[in-house]
Amino acid sequence: MARIELNEIAHSYHRKPKRPAEYALKRIHNVWKDGGAYALLGPSGCGKTTLLNIISGLLTPTRGRVLYNGKDVTALPPEKRNIAQVFQFPVLYDTMSVFNNLAFPLRNRGLSEVKIKERVLEVAEILDLTPFLNKRAAGLAADGKQKISLGRGLVRSDVAAILFDEPLTVIDPQMKWELRRKLKVIHEQLKLTFIYVTHDQTEALTFADQVAVMFEGEIVQIGSPQDLFENPEHRFVGYFIGSPGMNFLDCTVEGNTARIDGASIVLDEETAAKGRKAQGKLELGIRPMYLEVHAEFVDGMARAKVKGVEDLGSYKIVTLTLAGKTLKATLPDDKPIPEDEAWLFFPPQWTRLFADGWMIK
């Protein structure tokens, strides 16, 4: 078990990187606490897997240091770091039985057969693999195979952390849900550090206590799922988390209101004060679920046009235009939706301002 520290990490797959665009990871500087359940969330190609491979030691970063419990392990290969990694596709030693698969990492480290047996039986019990121990690993279904991959990490009682690289990609939807729950149970039981890479926000938000959102080689925000939802620090987080993503409108701030091409929206005083001081391109952001749509005008509302409604059964997504910009709002199923003309209310406590993509705090 370990606290993992990433110190000014940058990585490029080019031998002599010059331009910033040649870096897969631009600057990663953060700490993964011992025993935490972390998710690393981001679109394909944002550098998640690269970062994971740097943590496990499969890659050596171009710059920066990796520390386990304060000890510099940057130059150490994976087998010396005592880390486990579960890959996107199940990796098995398919000529071996399930038992031997689980025992393999321990045998390579020269443990006694008695100890190995004890440990393997223990882990098999946790993963519900006991009935299959004598079967050939190749004969198991995809979820069983992924459990074995995970088991090879768990058998090492002193493992520093377990890294998951989109481990549920090949699992059926029903089993996916069960396996995710299983992971959570295992995490609570063993208190190991889990770092879980995914591009699926549901997976990340249900699995992790802390979610790190990655975008173009940088971690733009680390926070609890609630934090990411309510206070996205970067417009990318707002857009990437939530379905549909956050609404963004170009604006200017005058007094206590944000002006959007003639429409004015009242902000809370603190936000407005910071907005007035902020440099760069200003944007107003609001989550579709907080945006209120009314049929009657009340003071402080902005006029919009209803463009379309999608009924998703339990709620509706309304597409509107405000001063030529498209907005989305989610409304409960039973709420009537005005036709054509509608009045929008932006609750000040949920209305955020962004300068050059970053939220003004």
Added chain:
Amino acid sequence: MEKWPNNKAWLLVLPVFVIVAFSAIIPLLTVINYSVQDILAPGQSVFVGTEWFKEMLHDYRLHDALWRQFLFSGLVLVIEMPLGILIALAMPKRGWGVAASLVTIALPLLIPWNVIGTIWIIFTRPDIGLFGYYIHKITGIVFDHTARPLDAWITVMLMEVWHWTPLVALLSYAGLRAIPEAYYQAAKIDGASDWSTFWYIQLPKMRGVLTIAVLLRFMDSFLIYAEPFVLTGGGPGNSTTFLSIYLVKIALLQFDLGPGGAFSLIYFVIVLLLSFVFYQALLRVGKGEKG
């Protein structure tokens, strides 16, 4: 859509029937025809039934050739398979070295078989051949594949290994390259040694291509003719007379069409039987992969 019988469709299959008939069935029937007759002179023949078959099956020279053939094919597999795998493991995995080594290794496969025999005749000559000359110089032995059976076997084996190990190497290399990177990464993380990585990942993952390599090399070496014929002509004595060489001796040199026909059919049946066994083995491997 409902299906209805349309016998005109058979017309479309007819060309295939004609081609197969001319390429396989008619020649085979001709051989069967010869194998049951004693041809005394052109246009003068006697039906002898299974006599030639009995004679050939009791022919000790055929027995010798058959055992020689098995020994040869066995040695071929024992040497070429591990050697091919070793070469594949040693080949570069990326960069310009890949293309360079692939081309270099594939070269022997591109040389006409008769030429290969000739190359090795010259190569092993003690006076002007590189191999023969240095063997003589270093060990004092006059290497002569035309006089000593052991020398003849060494030459034939060396030639065969040089000629065909590249095929095994290329197949193994293809098999190795097809293993996803994650397997190697997992092995590293599990702390596996190079040997266990080979034994538990690379070898099992190569199972498919290696089976194909074994099949190809066994059948090809079992049917070998051109290279040893050019090199030794089956000699000295009968020491390198393999089945094909013996068959050609009977059928074409002595022009014994009856025994030759019977021999051909026996040879054919043996090959067919071995093919069947190997085919079954291949199927089983395929199933194992899926399971």
